Amino acid sequence: MTIVITAFERSPDGGKGLARDTRVRWALEEVGQPYEVRPVSFPALKEPAHLALHPFGQIPTYEEGDLALFETGSIVLHIAERHAGLLPKDAKARARAITWMFAALNTVEPPILELVTARLLESDKPWSQERLPLVQDRIRDRLKPLSARLGSADWLEGGFSAGDLMMVSVLLRLKPSGLLDEYPNLAAYVARGEARPAYKRAFAAQSATNAGKSPTG
Amino acid sequence: MTIVITAFERSPDGGKGLARDTRVRWALEEVGQPYEVRPVSFPALKEPAHLALHPFGQIPTYEEGDLALFETGSIVLHIAERHAGLLPKDAKARARAITWMFAALNTVEPPILELVTARLLESDKPWSQERLPLVQDRIRDRLKPLSARLGSADWLEGGFSAGDLMMVSVLLRLKPSGLLDEYPNLAAYVARGEARPAYKRAFAAQSATNAGKSPTG
Incomplete structure (x- = not known):
């Protein structure tokens, strides 16, 4: 089909x-x-x-x-x-991979969307410059624990999964901001995703x- | 267990x-x-x-x-x-119900979280009053099509599902804002969720x- x-x-x-x-x-x-x-x-x-x-x-x-x-x-x-x-065969490992998909979409992406919105729709507002650092700090509040959890692993949970596909896709939005480079293991994680054929x-x-x-x- | x-x-x-x-x-x-x-x-x-x-x-x-x-x-x-x-047995209906779970969490909730953040973390900022209507309009951009899709149905897709559970839960955050009442069918939808035993x-x-x-x- x-x-x-x-x-x-x-x-x-x-x-x-x-x-x-x-x-x-x-x-x-x-x-x-x-x-x-x-x-x-x-x-x-x-x-x-x-x-x-x-x-x-x-x-x-x-x-x-x-x-x-x-x-x-x-x-x-x-x-x-x-x-x-894209998902492990073992039921528990599968549930964990799906957990990371939701974490990407509902925990990590919302503050990143706030930054996209601030830049696209509020850049001409009088508060734009003063507010941007607050939004960036809320993104750091997500990147810091994510970086701590990833550590020196290649992927979030064992082998590459749909959870990594979604997390890398969400983090890719941050590349122009420079925020990703503050967490070298996350920058390397995203580069690893981009390197996949x-x-x-x-x-x-x-x-x-x-x-x-x-x-x- | x-x-x-x-x-x-x-x-x-x-x-x-x-x-x-x-x-x-x-x-x-x-x-x-x-x-x-x-x-x-x-x-x-x-x-x-x-x-x-x-x-x-x-x-x-x-x-x-x-x-x-x-x-x-x-x-x-x-x-x-x-x-x-919480999920229909038919595979296609099941995939549709799961779609509404993701719609609640990744399309409808992010602008609602922005409002929560604006009220909790930025209410003392000089831009707070002027910015709030912009955030509220971004929520309306989601509520309007959601209201149009729901129409006069009880639930989003046939019977009550995990998609409705998640959408009602996300919309419940809006109750104090009054925004929900601008869309009477959505307010009734949320009330229907709250009325479930x-x-x-x-x-x-x-x-x-x-x-x-x-x-x-």
Whole structure:
């Protein structure tokens, strides 16, 4: 059954891999599943046809026959549950890997989204400069314990898993801020994710979509 | 096997049910699983024994034999996967319900957390009054499409699921703000969640922990 995902026709980041379709592409590449991409323009995101797939008018979505999903967390979990490569077989280790997916999305990402919002939507406000250090400190409050937990390990819990895929994807948003470099083991962890052949293929594919080329080259 | 969760010894909300252990208690009540509660003091949250269970030094955690989990999303999913009552049996309907869990935690909750942060940590800042409406508008950007999708249905996707449990829990944080009342169908949806016997039992139990009573009364 053909897998079809949606992505921005033109990503706001110009193809730097930060749009969330990259997370889904990466998961599909890790498990070796081919997929097609339907690019969606900004106006089309809020039209009924797309809202039927994604109630919040965002990307990515995931279609496989008559199953339609949204939310990268849910899509990556769905892929990881059905194909080998992203979750351990042992039930307890599997639950731990899924825990790290949620930690990435609900504990680490919210303050990072606050920084993105502060820069995108409040940079022209009178409080912008004075407020930014507060937001950055709230991110450090997450990075410090994450760095302590990771220690000198390659991945968060044994081998690479969907938990690492999601955590690396969330941390990638921090690269321009310089915050990641304050925690060398986290910077190395993210670089390790980016070095994976599956990530590289996903990155190249989203870059091609943004350049208006077909996703397969 | 005994299930043990952690909760604040004294919740910052004074027992209004907004601490995240309520989400886990609610899930356990829905599936009829007994549990024990280990209250944790604020200083103990950052001590090695608790950090080994929860790397970010928060509550709740979940222990069942030698399995230890953190993150409410992961804990609720673990409970929902193992006991009937929170996820449909059909694989596609199940994937949709899980999608709503992630939507609650990664799409709807982040702007709500921004409001909580603005009120708790930035209320004494010179920008506080002028900035609050911007944060509230970002919440409306989520509530409006959520309200449109829910329409006149009782729950987000067929019967009550872990997706509703998580969405109602996230929306409950908005009650004091008045924002929920701008969307009468969402206010009614939250009230429907609160009216469930399992929610009532969970609420009473967290209230008892906060009053220093045993969790079972």
